[in-house]
Amino acid sequence: MSELDLIIRNARIATATESFTGCIGIKDGRIVVLGDLSSAAAQVIDAEQRLVTPGGVDAHCHLDQPMGDGSIMADDFATGTVSAACGGTTTVIPFACQLKGHGLHEAVDDYHRRAQDKPVIDYAFHLIVTDPTAEVLSQELPELIGNGYSHFKIYMTYDDLKLNDRQILDLLALARREGALAMIHAENDDCIAWLTDILEEAGKTAPRYHADSRPPVIEREAAHRAISLAELVDVPVLIVHVSSNAAMTQIQQAQARGIPIFAETCPQYLFLTADDLDGPGLEGAKCICSPPPRTLEDQEHIWRGLKTGVFQVFSSDHAPFRFDDDKGKRNAGPNANFRLIPNGVPGIETRMALLMSEGVMKQRIDIHQFVSLTATAPAKLYGLYPHKGTICPGSDADLVIWDTNLEFELTNSLLHHNVDYTPYEGMKLRAWPHIVMSRGDVVAKDGHCLASPGRGNFLESARRYPLERQHQEMV
Ligand code: DUC
Numbered sequence: 335m336s337e338l339d340l341i342i343r344n345a346r347i348a349t350a351t352e353s354f355t356g357c358i359g360i361k362d363g364r365i366v367v368l369g370d371l372s373s374a375a376a377q378v379i380d381a382e383q384r385l386v387t388p389g390g391v392d393a394h395c396h397l398d399q400p401m402g403d404g405s406i407m408a409d410d411f412a413t414g415t416v417s418a419a420c421g422g423t424t425t426v427i428p429f430a431c432q433l434k435g436h437g438l439h440e441a442v443d444d445y446h447r448r449a450q451d452k453p454v455i456d457y458a459f460h461l462i463v464t465d466p467t468a469e470v471l472s473q474e475l476p477e478l479i480g481n482g483y484s485h486f487k488i489y490m491t492y493d494d495l496k497l498n499d500r501q502i503l504d505l506l507a508l509a510r511r512e513g514a515l516a517m518i519h520a521e522n523d524d525c526i527a528w529l530t531d532i533l534e535e536a537g538k539t540a541p542r543y544h545a546d547s548r549p550p551v552i553e554r555e556a557a558h559r560a561i562s563l564a565e566l567v568d569v570p571v572l573i574v575h576v577s578s579n580a581a582m583t584q585i586q587q588a589q590a591r592g593i594p595i596f597a598e599t600c601p602q603y604l605f606l607t608a609d610d611l612d613g614p615g616l617e618g619a620k621c622i623c624s625p626p627p628r629t630l631e632d633q634e635h636i637w638r639g640l641k642t643g644v645f646q647v648f649s650s651d652h653a654p655f656r657f658d659d660d661k662g663k664r665n666a667g668p669n670a671n672f673r674l675i676p677n678g679v680p681g682i683e684t685r686m687a688l689l690m691s692e693g694v695m696k697q698r699i700d701i702h703q704f705v706s707l708t709a710t711a712p713a714k715l716y717g718l719y720p721h722k723g724t725i726c727p728g729s730d731a732d733l734v735i736w737d738t739n740l741e742f743e744l745t746n747s748l749l750h751h752n753v754d755y756t757p758y759e760g761m762k763l764r765a766w767p768h769i770v771m772s773r774g775d776v777v778a779k780d781g782h783c784l785a786s787p788g789r790g791n792f793l794e795s796a797r798r799y800p801l802e803r804q805h806q807e808m809v
């Protein structure tokens with residue numbers, strides 16, 4: 335073998351299934367050998383027995399996504415990926431969103447322009463389908479699925495995004511035929527509109543009433559409906575940002591019946607509650623996201639779901655709006671009705687360290703579950719594996735060397751997003767990425783980004799193997 339570019343020595347390596355101590359040999363941005371290496375390399379990093387995991391795959395984040403209400407997302411592909419890299423994420427999957435009345439290719443082209451020359455790490459796109467016209471169903475979507483965009487999101491709520499059940503069925507049938515994975519935002523839109531009107535008539539418009547407008551029962555109903563539609567079509571779906579025990583139970587019961595339902599949860603459902611939406615003035619708007627944070631009891635159930643495998647994916651759902659900004663959370667004014675406040679919390683940089691610190695180090699989940707949830711399973715589900723999401727010969731050298739002997743207070747000034755707050759301000763953490771590597775380059779070290787904008791590559795997502803073809807080929 336010609337000389338390696340880089341060897342990482344004395345690494346305590348963890349994958350989704352194994353742990354071992356040794357060296358990682360890297361050449362041309364890829365891992366080429368693992369084990370006890372005596373060979374030479376141009377560069378050596380001594381991990382000094384630190385834990386080394388695959389770089390994170392944040393499979394749900396919003397960057398520079400055009401908004402229908404005049405608000406502006408605070409992070410673009412530059413700031414968002416710098417923030418991701420500093421927090422140990424080496425691949426992001428944000429959303430190219432179709433605007434109603436427009437095509438899907440138009441959305442994808444626009445999103446590529448937005449990404450141009452900006453990302454410091456690699457990225458793929460999810461699609462959001464908001465207008466499944468005959469042209470979209472027969473031409474655009476099948477074409478895109480075959481060309482590296484093999485997953486798309488369906489919304490059951492939000493006026494400018496939502497689809498009805500018939501439209502969802504059409505898209506699920508297409509996903510089955512073409513080998514795509516549909517992700518579903520499960521909340522019952524009519525129930526939200528009805529409750530929001532009642533709250534408004536009673537003068538209950540402060541941020542904390544956002545949680546009352548979207549109680550667990552409306553997430554449970556929509557999750558049940560999404561599962562039923564998937565069962566009818568006989569196709570796997572992934573339910574995103576599950577927040578409540580009620581919705582999780584629907585998923586768990588479907589899985590127990592053998593229905594292939596995948597599920598994602600996010601940090602805001604482990605570390606925030608509806609009480610965080612309370613506070614003076616608009617303060618509670620900082621934690622407005624949908625579905626909303628729930629109760630401490632729900633948090634415990636979500637931890638259980640992570641531990642027992644109900645959830646495959648742990649994403650940030652980073653949806654960055656500045657608080658003190660009239661294009662951010664104050665888009666509709668300083669005393670806005672909750673229904674007009676942009677939804678979303680930031681979290682692209684804190685996702686990995688929060689789960690390492692509170693999950694692995696407090697023994698709520700093990701290190702293999704951590705790797706699977708943050709990297710391996712999302713890479714597999716979204717067609718990026720084994721280039722991404724694991725540590726093995728042939729994979730990209732996307733790695734995190736962890737410091738796990740820390741004790742510090744998280745504060746927004748440590749973070750690199752373009753948001754003026756973190757919902758996790760003041761939390762005590764014990765872990766943070768020491769070195770973050772993307773394709774063998776050190777892109778972040780001890781909370782400093784060392785990468786240049788534009789080095790990130792677009793990743794084509796492989797499609798799932800279409801069920802029909804699988805069955806035909808088996809007989
Ligand atoms: N909810 C979403 O569905 N997307 C972005 C942010 C949010 O709160």
Ligand code: ZN
Nearest residue numbers: 519574575624
């Ligand atoms: Zn959503």
Ligand code: ZN
Nearest residue numbers: 394396651653
């Ligand atoms: Zn989202």
